[in-house]
Amino acid sequence: MILGIKRLLPFVLLMISFITPHNMKAQLLGSAKTTTEEPAKTPDDSLGRRTPQGTVNGFIKALADQNYLRASQYFVLSKRSYRKTAERIRIAKTFQQLLDQGGNLSPSSIISNKETGRIDDDLATGVDLVGNISSDKTTIPLYVENQSDDSQPPLWLFSAETIESIVSADIRGEKTFLDRVLPNVLKEKKLGNVPIGHWGVVVVMTIVSYLLSRLLIFVFVFLLQKLWKKADTEKGNAIIDAFTLPVQMYLTVILFVAFTQRMGISIVVRQRFSIIIITIGIVAFLILLWRMTDFVSMFTRSRMNRRGRISAVSAILFLSRTTKVAIVFIGIIAILGIIGVDVTAGLAALGIGGIALALGAQKTIENFVGSVSLIADQPLRVGDYCRVDDIKGTVESIGMRSTTLRTSARTIVTIPNGQLSASKIENFAHRDRFIFNPIFNFRMETTPDQMRYLLIELRSLLYSHPAVLNSPPVVRFTGITTDALKVEITAYIESINFETSQEVQEDLLLRMMDIIEKSGTALAYPSQTLYMARDTPFSAEKAAEVSETVKKWKENNELQLPKFDPKRVEELKGSVQYPEEGSYKPEEE
Incomplete structure (x- = not known):
């Protein structure tokens, strides 16, 4: 009997396999559960070459570390050159020497940080211009190029055309101004893998650029006062004062960049200072906007006071303060963007908060817009006898939120400016007959x-x-x-x-x-x-x-x-x- 059951067991198992559902069979056989496939993420490049900005920053860091072999990995090299370690190091050193002698790389914050690179320039897709090398003998544009197709992760490298121009450049016997002037002790001792003499020259050039810019501004203002008759007036002095400091800051930056590039200061030092230079430029522009706002506000208020339009003065003050807040806000965003902080999420949150604030302060904003329209159109002024809908009275004041009328019964009626600007106003004060x-x-x-x-x-x-x-x-x-x-x-x-x-x-x-x-x-x-x-x-x-x-x-x-x-x-x-x-x-x- 037992022997018969043993003989039937394989047949029973075969029948069960046919009638068992697929998922039950999978569980009986111990098969793996099906999983949802997730899209594969682009793997990070250890050298940061996924974007043009990452390529330039990685190349400068390799030069600062004097790791020329790693620096050569940011180049498009032929197979022959790539196999020769000495040749790769020589090309990297030549590149650095050309940059020190008269090269210029765009500040890191200006270079594209997107995997697609810049798409708003005149260059072909996948090619970005990141700087140039200018000397008496040659001018070399510096291009980075995406070496991967659409099916592969992006890989940005200095283009073959750029590397060929660098290799063919003749720099034998050429020395920078600092190499000829600085003593050996200042060239041999290094700070951050940069000769200490270069850091000292940077400090000296900062002071010289500042003093020279002050001298030039002084001479320019002196000549302007001699040639421009209105320079000694209150308005002329206010205009000169508004432009003096921002122009001096811009001039200092321009002189500093020109001096450091011509003297041959290391590209590593100059690239590190590029963020500071752009930040100073942004601050100078913001100071100019701030001072021009004060200038326009001061003279507009003076003009309104002379015309007796007292109600417009409060609006001018409010607009001036609002403009200054906007200047500060834009400046903070710009500086954060320059130093590499992603402000996209903050702007989105601020936009949502602004919408919520606008909805909550809808009536206040409506009254402010109404007051601006009243000041611009001037349908009524202080002292005018007018009728607003069914209310007759003399205008006593026009504020930022409301306007007050004194009626013939000597009562005061306060009308919100938002409602007033949408009402029918009949002004009896300006009748010519x-x-x-x-x-x-x-x-x-x-x-x-x-x-x-x-x-x-x-x-x-x-x-x-x-x-x-x-x-x-x-x-x-x-x-x-x-x-x-x-x-x-x-x-x-x-x-x-x-x-x-x-x-x-x-x-x-x-x-x-x-x-x-x-x-x-x-x-x-x-x-x-x-x-x-x-x-x-x-x-x-x-x-x-x-x-x-x-x-x-x-x-x-x-x-x-x-x-x-x-x-x-x-x-x-x-x-x-x-x-x-x-x-x-x-x-x-």
């Missing part, structure tokens, strides 16, 4: 000749009054209503302010009442109102006199209807005495 538009309703008993007399005399008054604008006034018989004859008058009073216009309007109305009384008619009262005691009786005598006057006008062709004779208009101009005789005249006192 004031409309005079009374409407007279005369009694139904008024005769046609009386109406003609009224039309001519009323218009004559407007022509002759010195305070009425010379544009032709309008006096028209516009209609007959159920209870009156309607005459509408439209003219403009020439006045400097509302109070004076009211005085002129008062004088015109009194004179018109005299004309109406003289014509023999009267103003009509509403038919539903009875004025039994005050009713002016109809004057037949005056009506006859007016009819006689109109008759003479007609006989002499002097009826000034529907238009006035221009000669008559010239005769009437200024013939009315205003103020009239007997009025108080303060100017006579």
